[in-house]
Each structure stands twice: as structure tokens, then as C-alpha cells.
Amino acid sequence: MLRKRVLVLGSTGSIGKSTLEVADNLRDEILVVGLAAHSQWEKLLSQTLQYAPVGVALSDPAAAQRLEAEISRQKLPRPPKVYRGPQGLVDLVRATEGEVVVAAISGAAGLPASIAALETGKDLALANKESLVLAGSLLTRLARDKGRQVLPVDSEHSAIFQSLLAGRPEEVESVILTASGGPFRQKSLEEMRQVTKAEALQHPTWVMGAKITIDSATLMNKALEVIEARWLFDLAPEQIRVVVHPQSIIHSLVQFHDGSIICQLGPPDMKIPIQYALTFPRRRALPVKRLRLEEVGHLNFEAPDTERFPAIRLAYEVLRLGGTAAAVFNSANEVAVTAFLRDEIKFVEILECVEQTIRDHEIIADPSLDTLMAADAWGRKQATAHLTRYPSTRHRVVKDQSVLKE
Numbered sequence: 001m002l003r004k005r006v007l008v009l010g011s012t013g014s015i016g017k018s019t020l021e022v023a024d025n026l027r028d029e030i031l032v033v034g035l036a037a038h039s040q041w042e043k044l045l046s047q048t049l050q051y052a053p054v055g056v057a058l059s060d061p062a063a064a065q066r067l068e069a070e071i072s073r074q075k076l077p078r079p080p081k082v083y084r085g086p087q088g089l090v091d092l093v094r095a096t097e098g099e100v101v102v103a104a105i106s107g108a109a110g111l112p113a114s115i116a117a118l119e120t121g122k123d124l125a126l127a128n129k130e131s132l133v134l135a136g137s138l139l140t141r142l143a144r145d146k147g148r149q150v151l152p153v154d155s156e157h158s159a160i161f162q163s164l165l166a167g168r169p170e171e172v173e174s175v176i177l178t179a180s181g182g183p184f185r186q187k188s189l190e191e192m193r194q195v196t197k198a199e200a201l202q203h204p205t206w207v208m209g210a211k212i213t214i215d216s217a218t219l220m221n222k223a224l225e226v227i228e229a230r231w232l233f234d235l236a237p238e239q240i241r242v243v244v245h246p247q248s249i250i251h252s253l254v255q256f257h258d259g260s261i262i263c264q265l266g267p268p269d270m271k272i273p274i275q276y277a278l279t280f281p282r283r284r285a286l287p288v289k290r291l292r293l294e295e296v297g298h299l300n301f302e303a304p305d306t307e308r309f310p311a312i313r314l315a316y317e318v319l320r321l322g323g324t325a326a327a328v329f330n331s332a333n334e335v336a337v338t339a340f341l342r343d344e345i346k347f348v349e350i351l352e353c354v355e356q357t358i359r360d361h362e363i364i365a366d367p368s369l370d371t372l373m374a375a376d377a378w379g380r381k382q383a384t385a386h387l388t389r390y391p392s393t394r395h396r397v398v399k400d401q402s403v404l405k406e
């Protein structure tokens with residue numbers, strides 16, 4: 001059998017590394033031909049030595065230069081071509097022949113490579129939900145025009161994708177996304193005002209990259225997933241529901257017209273949805289922990305509290321607004337999460353900033369890619385302007401100056 005040639009973008013991250021473990025599990029079926037990341041050149045070098053890809057890319061040009069120098073020092077029999085800078089990622093995807101691109105870069109930075117993947121006739125195994133939130137209309141249209149698939153890697157969307165096989169599209173009433181509720185599910189609004197970065201980075205059920213872990217604590221991750229589901233499965237906003245399910249065992253559900261609900265369960269291990277995206281419509285053996293329901297004991301469900309977690313309410317508003325709203329929603333969040341991770345703002349200020357930025361935005365309908373990118377940039381600028389007004393940011397500035405005086 002000819003092996004499927006796969007490019008892994010974001011290979012040094014949480015999803016990227018799990019993807020390479022899946023590739024190890026499917027050596028007879030998958031050939032890794034491309035690897036890309038941002039700046040972790042040493043990690044990318046060791047992956048290059050292990051997988052001997054045709055091409056590698058780092059979006060940080062200086063890191064790419066280090067990588068290239070190190071690769072040439074290694075005197076490999078077939079050294080990979082090294083691509084540099086943000087455009088290098090796109091060039092890697094365009095120049096490397098393959099069947100599937102695993103999009104596992106975090107943030108809107110993943111969009112150009114996702115577009116390049118579809119444009120060059122590759123399927124897109126999509127973890128990078130931000131690119132679909134930003135440009136869902138364009139990516140789904142492009143996939144249709146090119147006859148390619150966008151295969152969900154996100155566990156909830158993989159669960160929906162699998163559950164949808166139980167009926168026809170016109171028989172679907174709604175999809176129900178499950179949310180763990182994050183580490184602050186039981187905290188009061190007062191308590192949430194005081195939570196620390198370390199607490200926010202402690203996800204109760206999943207181990208993930210920093211950005212998505214914070215998004216899970218604010219429930220912004222679920223908000224982005226509502227928009228992701230809208231595009232992946234071509235649903236109306238009122239067909240998408242969210243239920244909090246703290247154990248993260250049921251990964252999501254589909255309700256059909258006859259009242260039946262079909263769902264997918266499994267241990268919280270991203271290798272399962274990653275492998276399914278790569279082997280669909282088949283299922284290959286995978287040595288992950290088996291789920292034993294008698295050990296789980298209870299499965300609990302509750303409605304999300306949109307008072308404490310405004311993100312989900314905003315997601316529906318953004319879907320209703322349409323146009324450039326989602327681009328701004330996403331980019332403002334990226335700015336706010338980065339500021340929170342740098343200890344510049346408080347946890348609750350993340351969503352305050354996102355909401356304010358959305359309120360300031362004048363929506364443009366039917367946006368082109370350029371318009372979406374401009375809205376993304378506008379959202380970043382506006383969110384940054386909001387953040388400088390927060391008392392906690394001012395406090396940091398004062399603190400930093402006192403540090404300088406010492």
C-alpha cells in the first residue's frame with residue numbers, strides 16, 4: 001500500500017507531538033514528509049533526524065537559520081529543504097507533495113498554511129480552530145471547490161463527525177458540544193477575580209498548550225468550538241448547544257429528529273481523534289488507555305453559566321453578527337490571553353477585553369481574505385488599546401519601573 005504523505009504543522013507542540021506518536025503507530029500507512037514550528041529549532045532538529053522529512057519550516061527566521069546550519073553539519077544522506085519565516089510555512093506546504101496537512105499551529109497564524117494546504121489539493125486535518133473561526137466561510141468554500149476534506153482533530157468535533165455517521169444530514173436536529181467547565185467551574189465571580197495564572201493553567205482533564213488551556217478556563221475554547229462546529233458541519237447557530245460535562249468522557253453528541261442522541265466516548269487522549277482524522281473512514285488499533293465505565297462511575301452534566309463565563313454567549317452573538325465579527329473575537333482573545341500569560345492583566349479581564357473590542361467593531365459583511373486579515377489586525381490593535389487602560393496593566397508598569405530602579 002502506498003503510504004499517506006503527511007505534513008505536520010506545529011510539530012513541536014502538544015497536538016504535533018501526539019500526531020507524531022500516531023505516525024509511529026501507523027508506520028505502514030503514514031509517511032511524515034513535512035514538519036513546521038515557530039522557534040523551537042532543537043526540537044525540530046531531533047524530529048527531523050527521526051522522521052527524515054522532505055521539507056521543514058520555522059516561522060522564526062533566526063531559529064530557521066540555526067536549524068539549517070545544524071542540519072548541514074549533520075551531513076544527512078537526504079537533508080530536508082529548510083524554509084524560513086511565516087512565508088516559509090506556506091512555501092513548505094505548497095512545495096511538498098502530500099495528501100494531508102495536520103494543522104496544529106496555535107492561533108490565527110495557522111491560517112495561511114491551512115489555505116495553502118487546500119489550494120494545493122491536500123486534505124486538512126484541522127486542530128487549529130482559530131483559522132476556521134477567523135475564515136470559516138473561505139476555508140469551507142475552498143475545500144468544496146477543490147474537492148478536499150476538512151477533517152476535525154478537535155475532540156468534540158471528531159465526536160460529532162463520528163456520531164453524524166449514524167444518520168443523514170437532513171435528519172440532524174442539533175449537535176451538543178461537551179465542555180469540561182475548566183478549573184474554575186465551581187468558583188464564584190468574586191473568586192474568579194482573584195485566580196492566578198498557575199491556577200488557570202491547571203486543566204482538570206486535558207494536558208494541552210498554554211493558549212488553549214487558558215481558553216478552556218475562560219470557556220473561550222468552547223466559544224471558538226461553537227463557531228468551528230458551525231463551519232465544519234454547516235449548522236445554524238440554534239442547532240449548536242453546549243453542555244458542561246466535567247469528566248470529559250463523552251466528547252460530544254448529535255441529536256437526530258427521532259429523539260435519538262448518538263455520541264462518542266473515550267479516554268481524554270488526543271491521539272484518538274488525530275488518528276481517526278488520518279485513517280478515516282477506517283479505524284486502526286491504537287494502544288491508548290481503555291475506558292472502563294465502572295471506574296468512571298458517574299457522568300455529570302450541567303448548563304454553562306454565561307454570567308461567569310460570557311464567552312459562550314458572545315460566540316452566539318458573533319455568529320449572528322457574521323462577517324468580520326469572528327475574526328475580531330478571535331484576535332482580541334489572542335491578545336488578551338497573551339497579556340494574561342505575561343501577568344499583565346487579570347483573568348476576568350480577558351473576556352472584558354474581548355467583549356469591549358467586539359462592541360467597538362463595525363462589522364463588514366461577506367469579507368474577502370484581505371478584509372478578514374485587516375479585521376484580525378484591527379482586533380489586535382483595539383484589544384491592545386483596551387488592555388493599556390486596565391488598572392492591573394498600570395500596576396505592572398509601575399512595578400516594572402520600580403524593578404528598574406532597584
Ligand code: NDP
Pocket residue numbers: 009010011012013014015016036037038039040041058059089103104105106107109127128129130153154155206207208209210211212270
Ligand atoms: P502548543 O502551544 O502546544 O503548540 C503550538 C505549536 O504551534 C508549536 O509547534 C509552535 O511552535 C507552533 N506555532 C505557534 N505559533 C506559530 C507560528 N506563528 N508559526 C508557526 N508555528 C507556530 O499548542 P497545542 O498543540 O495545544 O494546540 C495547537 C492547536 O490545536 C491550537 O489551535 C489548539 O486550539 C488546537 N487544539 C489543541 C488541543 C490539545 O489537546 N492540545 C485540542 C484541540 C485543539 P514552537 O514550539 O516552535 O513555538
Ligand code: MG
Pocket residue numbers: 154155156157225
Ligand atoms: Mg476541543
